[in-house]
Amino acid sequence: MDLPESIDFSAxxxxxxxxxxxxxxxxxxxxxxxxxxxxxxxxxxxEQVRQALLAWVKKKGRxxxxxxxxxxxxxxxLSYGSVAIRLQKRRWGSCSAKRNINLNAGLLFLPDFLVRHxxxxxxxxxxxxxxxxxxxxxxxRFDTNYKENRKLLQQYGLKLPMWLHQSFDDNLHK
Ligand SMILES: [Zn+2]
Numbered sequence: 001m002d003l004p005e006s007i008d009f010s011a012x013x014x015x016x017x018x019x020x021x022x023x024x025x026x027x028x029x030x031x032x033x034x035x036x037x038x039x040x041x042x043x044x045x046x047e048q049v050r051q052a053l054l055a056w057v058k059k060k061g062r063x064x065x066x067x068x069x070x071x072x073x074x075x076x077x078l079s080y081g082s083v084a085i086r087l088q089k090r091r092w093g094s095c096s097a098k099r100n101i102n103l104n105a106g107l108l109f110l111p112d113f114l115v116r117h118x119x120x121x122x123x124x125x126x127x128x129x130x131x132x133x134x135x136x137x138x139x140x141r142f143d144t145n146y147k148e149n150r151k152l153l154q155q156y157g158l159k160l161p162m163w164l165h166q167s168f169d170d171n172l173h174k
Pocket of ligand 1: 121125130131
């Protein structure tokens with residue numbers, strides 16, 4: 001596995017090119033210009049570079065997923081507590097009994113209609129904290145293709161870029 005040459009946020013229609021600029025700085029610095037992300041710093045420790053990219057992906061998640069969730073919630077006439085953006089391996093999102101929603105920044109790598117599908121799913125949990133028939137009926141009101149989308153989502157989960165979830169440190173131990 002190598003560091004990525006580009007980062008494709010399908011959900012946003014953005015493809016970022018990466019430009020690695022090795023320098024004597026030990027800290028990794030990222031700077032954006034257009035859709036070019038320049039990574040400057042010591043490249044010796046790939047895991048450190050990867051961590052900087054993950055932090056950037058999470059920042060993009062906060063920037064884009066939070067307002068997106070707010071829009072969909074408004075369409076659905078629902079209100080929630082706080083939103084947290086994480087990078088998780090197993091879940092696209094979750095909703096707690098306290099009405100707080102977690103979203104996976106990995107959603108940015110999916111087509112936009114699947115992001116909407118996940119947002120509708122989690123927001124519907126504000127009304128039903130289960131997957132009862134009543135839950136699915138409410139999902140269907142806003143996501144008529146939810147069954148198909150659910151299947152597609154599983155397939156896309158397997159196609160996420162490897163560097164998102166596989167640390168370079170783990171590689172050393174193999
Ligand atoms: Zn659920």
